[in-house]
Amino acid sequence: MHELSLAQSIIEAVEARAEECGVERVRAVHLRVGEASGVLVDALQFAFEMLASLSPTLTGARLTIEITPHRAWCEPCARTFTVMDFVARCPTCGTWSTRILSGTELQILDMEVGADGEQGSQE
Amino acid sequence: MPRVTIARNILAANEEIAADVRRRLAAAGVRCINLMSGPGAGKTTLLERSVARLRGQLAVGVIEGDIETSLDAERIEAAGAQVVQINTRGACHLEAHMVRDALETLNLQRLDLLFIENIGNLVCPAAWDLGEDLRAVVVSTTEGDEKPAKYPQIFAAAQVLVLNKMDLLPYVDYDPERVCTQALAVNPGLQIFALSCRSGEGLDAWCDWLLAFTSKRSVTTARETPYIMGGAGS
Numbered sequence: 392m393h394e395l396s397l398a399q400s401i402i403e404a405v406e407a408r409a410e411e412c413g414v415e416r417v418r419a420v421h422l423r424v425g426e427a428s429g430v431l432v433d434a435l436q437f438a439f440e441m442l443a444s445l446s447p448t449l450t451g452a453r454l455t456i457e458i459t460p461h462r463a464w465c466e467p468c469a470r471t472f473t474v475m476d477f478v479a480r481c482p483t484c485g486t487w488s489t490r491i492l493s494g495t496e497l498q499i500l501d502m503e504v505g506a507d508g509e510q511g512s513q514e
Numbered sequence: 515m516p517r518v519t520i521a522r523n524i525l526a527a528n529e530e531i532a533a534d535v536r537r538r539l540a541a542a543g544v545r546c547i548n549l550m551s552g553p554g555a556g557k558t559t560l561l562e563r564s565v566a567r568l569r570g571q572l573a574v575g576v577i578e579g580d581i582e583t584s585l586d587a588e589r590i591e592a593a594g595a596q597v598v599q600i601n602t603r604g605a606c607h608l609e610a611h612m613v614r615d616a617l618e619t620l621n622l623q624r625l626d627l628l629f630i631e632n633i634g635n636l637v638c639p640a641a642w643d644l645g646e647d648l649r650a651v652v653v654s655t656t657e658g659d660e661k662p663a664k665y666p667q668i669f670a671a672a673q674v675l676v677l678n679k680m681d682l683l684p685y686v687d688y689d690p691e692r693v694c695t696q697a698l699a700v701n702p703g704l705q706i707f708a709l710s711c712r713s714g715e716g717l718d719a720w721c722d723w724l725l726a727f728t729s730k731r732s733v734t735t736a737r738e739t740p741y742i743m744g745g746a747g748s
Contacts, residue, residue, distance in 0.1 A: 393606060393638045400524050408520050418515055422524070429641060429667055477666035477700040487702045497524040497641075503515040 394431055397497070398438035401454075402446055404499055409448050412504075419453040419503040425494040427461040427477065452502075461494030528642055531610035535617065535645025542622035544575075545728045546630065548644050550668060551652035552661070553634030556678040558586045559711040560652060560720075561629055565593040567721045568627075572728055575625040577616045579608045579633050586631065596620055607638035610645055627728045636661065640668040648727070650674035655688040662696035670700045674707070676720070681710035 405420055420439075424430050436454055443449040461474040465481035466488050472481060479489045523529065539546050551557050558578075565574045575596040578587040587599035598616040600608065613630060620628070630646060632639040649672040653661050656679055662669045669675065675697050677690055690708060697704055707723070709716025 393641070396605075396609075397524055400527055403527065404520060404522050404524070408518065408522075412518050414518060420520075427667070429637065476663070477670050480699070499520045499522050499524055501517050501519045501521070504518055505515055 394434040395438045395442075397430065398435060398442050401439060401499055402442050402449060405502055406446060406448055408502065409504070414502075414504040415448070416505055417449050417452045417502050418505050419455060420449075421500045421502070422454065422456045423459060423496050423498040423500055424456050425459045425461065425496040427474070427494040428497050430497065432456055432458070457500075459493045459496055462492045463489040464492050465489050525641065525643075528610045531614050532643040532645040535610055535614050536647075538617060539622070539628065539645065539647075542625070544622050544625045544628050545730075546628045546644075546646045546648075547674075547727075548630045548632060548639075548646035548649045549652065550632045550636075550639045550649060550672070551634060551654075552636045552657060555634070555652045555654040555657060556711055557631050557634070557652050558589055560676065560678060560709075561590055561595075561631060562593045563711045563714075563717055564629075564721060564724060565590060565595040567717060568724065569594050571725060572626045573624055575620050575622075575628045577608075577613060577620075577628065577630045579612070579631055581605070581633060596625065602633060606633055606635050607642055608632050608644055609642050613644045627724065636665040636668050640671045648673050650676060652676045652678055653693060654679040655682045655686050655690070659688045659690070659692045660696070662693060662700060666700040669697045669704070672701065672704065674705045677706065677708040679710060679712070680708050680715060681713040 401420065405417055409417055424432065439454045443452045462471050463474050463479045464471050465484065465486060467486050468481055468483050471492060474494065479491060480487055481489055549557050561576055568574055576590045577598050577600060578590060579600045579602065580586055581602055581604060584599045587597045591597045598619050600612050600616055602608065608630065630644055651668055651672045653675070655677070677693060694706055707716060707720045709720055711717070
């Protein structure tokens with residue numbers, strides 16, 4: 392959809408946090424992204440790598456993305472279910488009285504930091 | 515390797531600006547609708563007709579988003595609205611900072627209702643809060659009747675659905691019932707209008723609703739829909 396814009400926002404938020412904490416080098420950035428958020432993970436990775444290479448703080452930083460499933464809570468059945476194709480209707484009782492629990496997140500969780508000369512952790 | 519918490523929504527910077535836009539509009543007593551659709555569904559024509567019909571009853575302003583040209587702004591201005599043109603020069607959606615800047619050139623004290631005509635696109639605009647009170651999606655009978663199933667996010671993020679070009683129904687293979695069923699499956703609370711900007715059919719009901727919406731000060735706001743991206747768990 393608009394991964395370059397998202398990557399730009401991530402870089403700006405990380406640079407601001409790094410400056411606030413006196414961090415010289417960011418080695419990795421961790422995100423939580425919902426499967427229904429519309430984000431193309433590959434495109435976001437690509438855009439992040441490109442923009443990170445232009446940032447002295449983020450050059451070479453890795454981006455790790457935790458994908459959350461699209462889940463909802465059915466009040467009458469008191470149980471959770473997987474939302475298929477954005478239809479948040481309980482598959483058991485058919486009610487629409489449901490609440491989205493996860494799947495639309497676009498969160499920057501945290502970052503791994505280190506001074507120049509240190510190696511980033513490998514996964 | 516030490517970890518530093520960030521715990522921030524990726525779109526947080528946009529949301530802060532959108533909140534500022536929302537406050538400024540509320541303070542001026544202006545209601546705001548974010549109008550979204552694919553290219554060619556008829557957003558600009560719907561605005562032209564609405565502005566012309568509401569003249570003398572509502573002071574309408576339009577923030578016109580287009581990738582290039584001011585063609586649409588000229589049409590809207592001719593119909594009698596205050597208009598600001600935003601050209602994104604390639605960007606596929608409007609963001610809140612563009613709307614905030616556009617507000618500077620509008621006289622909010624002289625407006626009752628502000629439309630933001632988003633870039634013609636059924637994907638990207640859904641994720642960006644612009645500070646609107648309500649989101650409306652326009653589809654038309656010439657586009658094919660699977661749009662809500664194929665682009666569920668934008669229908670899930672809206673409160674109103676407009677089916678345009680209903681006058682062409684005898685000439686196209688388009689099942690409005692199917693569109694409504696699909697759209698209501700992803701968003702049971704959608705309010706639906708079927709109309710034709712060309713024939714005028716259905717425009718009275720739409721304009722009556724706009725008058726009622728503008729006079730109300732507390733209806734469901736865009737922030738309360740379940741599918742604002744970055745919403746769940748944050």
